[in-house]
Amino acid sequence: MERESFIYKPKIVVIGSCNTDMVVKAGRLPVPGETVLGGTFYMNPGGKGANQAIAAARLGAEVTLISKIGYDLFGLQALEIYRSEKINTEFIFTDQKSPSGVALISVDSYGENSIIVAPGASRSLSTEDIDKAKSKLEEADIILMQLEVPIETVEYAATIAKSYGKKVILNPAPASVLSNSFLSCVHTILPNRIEAEMLSGIKVIDEESAWRAAKAIGEKGIENVVITLGKDGAYVKEKEEYTMIPAKEVETIDTTGAGDVFCGAFSVYLSENHTLTESVEFANAAAALAVTRMGAQSAIPYKREIAL
Numbered sequence: 001m002e003r004e005s006f007i008y009k010p011k012i013v014v015i016g017s018c019n020t021d022m023v024v025k026a027g028r029l030p031v032p033g034e035t036v037l038g039g040t041f042y043m044n045p046g047g048k049g050a051n052q053a054i055a056a057a058r059l060g061a062e063v064t065l066i067s068k069i070g071y072d073l074f075g076l077q078a079l080e081i082y083r084s085e086k087i088n089t090e091f092i093f094t095d096q097k098s099p100s101g102v103a104l105i106s107v108d109s110y111g112e113n114s115i116i117v118a119p120g121a122s123r124s125l126s127t128e129d130i131d132k133a134k135s136k137l138e139e140a141d142i143i144l145m146q147l148e149v150p151i152e153t154v155e156y157a158a159t160i161a162k163s164y165g166k167k168v169i170l171n172p173a174p175a176s177v178l179s180n181s182f183l184s185c186v187h188t189i190l191p192n193r194i195e196a197e198m199l200s201g202i203k204v205i206d207e208e209s210a211w212r213a214a215k216a217i218g219e220k221g222i223e224n225v226v227i228t229l230g231k232d233g234a235y236v237k238e239k240e241e242y243t244m245i246p247a248k249e250v251e252t253i254d255t256t257g258a259g260d261v262f263c264g265a266f267s268v269y270l271s272e273n274h275t276l277t278e279s280v281e282f283a284n285a286a287a288a289l290a291v292t293r294m295g296a297q298s299a300i301p302y303k304r305e306i307a308l
């Protein structure tokens with residue numbers, strides 16, 4: 001008889017976008033007004049919400065994704081993918097009037113990218129949709145969110161999650177101005193350099209400026225701040241402790257979705273009761289693997305691949 005295994009899977013609810021990524025790799029990114037010739041065109045599943053949900057699922061969590069797609073082929077294809085990743089799709093709603101989200105992505109020869117998102121149906125993910133999924137928020141260990149869906153919806157979900165005593169993890173991407181009352185509902189914020197500058201007014205160029213930015217963001221009412229610094233790793237403020245945690249050195253092919261893998265991995269490890277620093281080390285290792293591969297979701301590693 002086969003033995004059942006009773007390994008606890010943390011429950012993570014991700015609230016965010018589902019996109020289809022249209023990607024072209026080129027020697028360098030064009031400057032405004034310029035056309036450059038690129039390489040092959042790829043169409044990949046993406047979206048910060050979906051990428052983070054898949055990262056959390058591949059790294060061992062039981063994941064519910066709360067999102068909105070259009071009534072179109074991209075949306076249906078995305079649903080199939082999430083089901084194959086064993087993500088609960090019960091709260092992926094359909095907007096009959098808008099197309100599914102699309103992202104236009106250029107990647108240069110160093111693996112750096114620039115992205116424009118046409119959010120489509122993501123724009124109509126509403127507070128009423130969050131109400132429909134309240135029971136899932138109540139069951140969750142962690143609620144993970146980004147800003148490709150309306151900010152009112154994210155703020156509403158954060159307020160409910162806080163009232164349930166849940167940990168809210170916020171990846172404030174794309175960069176936006178956020179109110180202190182919203183930030184006070186957040187357990188850990190995970191901005192990249194650009195988002196950290198938007199939140200703190202401090203340009204993050206080295207460890208000293210990362211310290212100043214993390215401190216300034218913390219003063220808005222958040223205990224824990226993790227600024228991701230690309231190939232340099234991440235700068236951590238955990239309550240009153242400040243630490244730089246370097247990235248793994250790897251050959252970089254495409255950084256698209258590295259931040260999403262980082263957020264998914266961080267959330268899984270934290271929900272397994274690891275410390276914040278350990279969770280950042282795990283996230284660095286997972287994201288380093290992702291940058292060695294092309295695409296967003298196609299690059300997301302599985303738990304068995306991560307070497308700490």
Ligand code: ATP
Nearest residue numbers: 192228229230231233247255257258259284287288
């Ligand atoms: P993206 O928008 O490209 O998905 P991001 O801007 O949100 O990413 P980054 O700070 O660039 O986030 O990267 C997130 C994490 O990914 C880093 O903290 C690091 O752990 C890892 N990472 C990114 N680039 C590299 C790299 N070149 N080598 C190793 N690790 C990397």
Ligand code: RIB
Nearest residue numbers: 019046047048103257296
């Ligand atoms: O973080 C990477 C993601 O940002 C891409 O998959 C794209 O869809 C945009 O949402």
